[in-house]
Amino acid sequence: MKNMGAAILLILALTLTFGTNLYGTEAVDILDALDGVPYRIQIPGNWNRGLVMYAHGYKMPGRPWSPMPENIGQVFLDRGFALVQSGYSRQGWALEQAVGETEALKNHFQKQYGSADSTFITGHSMGGLITLATIEIYPEAYDGAMPMCGPLAPAMFFFKDRVFDMVVTFEAIFGDKVPVEYRPLMEAAILPRAAVQQALDAMPGMATKYALHWGIREKDVAGTIAMNQFLLKELEERARGNPFDNTGTIYMGFGQIDGLNDKILRYVADPGAVEYIRKHYTATGEIEDPVLALHTSYDAGVPTCVPCYYAKMSALKDNADLFVQLYVEAEGHCNFTAEQTGRVFDMLRGWVATGQKPEAGLLE
Structure with missing residues (x-):
């Protein structure tokens, strides 16, 4: 009876620590909906208890949501991170919906699988601004942010x-x-x-x-x-x-x-x-966590002068030490390779872990 009681106490302790659904070693890939909002949760079999929240970019109203390309998502999964994506309840300029729904999905993930040891947020295009808005609004919930090809300005x-x-x-x-x-x-x-x-x-x-x-x-x-x-x-x-x-x-x-x-x-x-x-959204430059941004050298839709605006904003708020803008020599909107994405993510993780800020400029 003593051993059984100890076992019950252990289960209760694990439940409180890791959430209501204890995660095992099997990989997870779930497409479902939370309060009617579609989402995808992926957890690799070698989960390191890290979490990446992903914010997708602008999609034409009325068109169905589709998760991020598999080769880009694999960048995070191969590094042992869980990858969680919201499809938003409305497409178009969805800042109004996306910020809150992404945060609600993160909370849902934590209830199911427990709190992550490290949490990052990233996103492409409009998702880059969603990433920035999220790290400004919920600084305590994230360790770092990686906005890509986004209009990082009001x-x-x-x-x-x-x-x-x-x-x-x-x-x-x-x-x-x-x-x-x-x-x-x-x-x-x-x-x-x-x-x-x-x-x-x-x-x-x-x-x-x-x-x-x-x-x-x-x-x-x-x-x-x-x-x-x-x-x-x-x-x-x-x-x-x-x-x-x-x-x-x-x-x-x-x-x-x-x-x-x-x-x-x-x-x-x-x-x-x-x-x-x-309201949806005026970036402020008020950040408390490292933000490592990536852009192409030529982008007709979101030219480089737009994300560089945030470097000035963060400096005016005395937060220049928390923002770095990188670029790759490439043409097109969000034209990054999976390898480049992975390298920048590794740089962000290193910055968070060591406090050593990467050099801004060209991603060699």
Whole structure:
């Protein structure tokens, strides 16, 4: 009876320590839902009791969620870490849903499998900003963050000064060459890439100046403008109003076009919509844990000037010692290899373990 009592006490102690479901040595791969929100939990057979939470990027509203590519996920599993991903309850610019639902999923994981010895968060694209928001809001819950190819800046800055301004300057310069059914661009239900390309082809010299002004390749302009217009329309629907105001913006460049500012359509922001964008999300630079960011040297959608903004923000908050920006020589959005992803993750783990901050710059 004494031995049986001791065994019961041991089971109770393990239950309190490791959660209600005791984890064994078998690998786990679960696709399920938490309060209607899809998720995936993977635990390798050699689990080191480390946890990586993953935040996925922007997906078109209405399209189904799919977990991260297997070769990228394997980077973390091969290192003995559990990998947990939320599909979010709503797609599009999902900061409102993603931050809370990712945190709820982490708590669910801990109840099922116990608290992790070390916890990291990472994500691509919009998931990079979700990663940043999470580490700012829940610093006590994580040991470090690895945002990849994300707009690491206040959302209003990224969307107004980049996405919105690209669209309104495009219309001012090329609008007469865009089919009338798509004008004004901000009121069109959709702007086909072909319609944008048609306008660019009609003014090839100005198309070159426009691309140079915004720091992107000419071949990428049409796709970027079409995507930007879609993003703005989705944000307007989500925020229940136009969040962007350019009544006081003075535009310049493009070879100093005469009367450029007179040609640009002006918009007044809805205060409620402005508040929505600021809430979801305004990065602050307030971090308490190491943040190691990765970007490509050329990205038409999220140019390097955007994530570099966070280096300035963290420095202004006296947190420069907690943020490092790395880049790889590559073209495209989130164009990283699994090997590069693994190396950066190892650098972050080493930084957390030793306190030695990696050097910013090129990932050799």
